[in-house]
Amino acid sequence: MTFDDLLRNRRSIRNFQQKDVPLETIKEIIKDSCLAPSASNGQPCNFIIIKNRDMMEKISAECKKNLLNxxxxSPGPMKERYEAILQDEKFNIFYNAPSVVYVVGSPDVDSLDVDCALAVGYLMFSAAQRGLGTCWIGFGTNIRDPKIKEEIGLPDNYSIVAPLIIGYPQLIPAPLERHDPRILQIIS
Ligand SMILES: Cc1cc2nc3c(=O)[nH]c(=O)nc-3n(C[C@H](O)[C@H](O)[C@H](O)COP(=O)(O)O)c2cc1C
Structure with missing residues (x-):
């Protein structure tokens, strides 16, 4: 795949084949993500790999409960948009993907969110290049039950930046519309 193909084929995937993603492949993708730049080369990202569907179901239920609460x-636009979906018992926030990688780290690092978001971009492209689909699942950050945090091995003082589902796509949808870049000023 050329880089141009990659740019166009990296889509958020929400329909997956039942096929498992080998642990080794996930580890290779994570390794690629470590090539991402980070502030002062601080490399603050940590990863939790979950390939267990029961655990993913449990986390989905926990996050749905917390979001609905x-x-x-505090009602608002998020409630308007997502309440009905989250109330649907059959809805799994991970779209029944075979695996999710949690990118986590210490909030003491000022650049944690930015560094991890960049790493996630690399994760997405490394996965796409291997024929895998990903989707950043912001809903998945809402784990509050200390027991579940412990079960997934999230250190007490760490925060979750990004849960990224990974699996073999059933199909890659056409790119969504993007508006033209808003270039505020060109000074030459
Ligand atoms: C920070 C962030 C959080 C997101 N959270 C969710 C989510 O919880 N559920 C979901 O289905 N998609 C989620 N997405 C995916 C976006 O909806 C998606 O990237 C956007 O619609 C553009 O589509 P594309 O990635 O296919 O280009 C999230 C994306 C980002 C960057």
Missing amino acids: DFAD
């Missing part, structure tokens, strides 16, 4: 406490 948040909507009840």
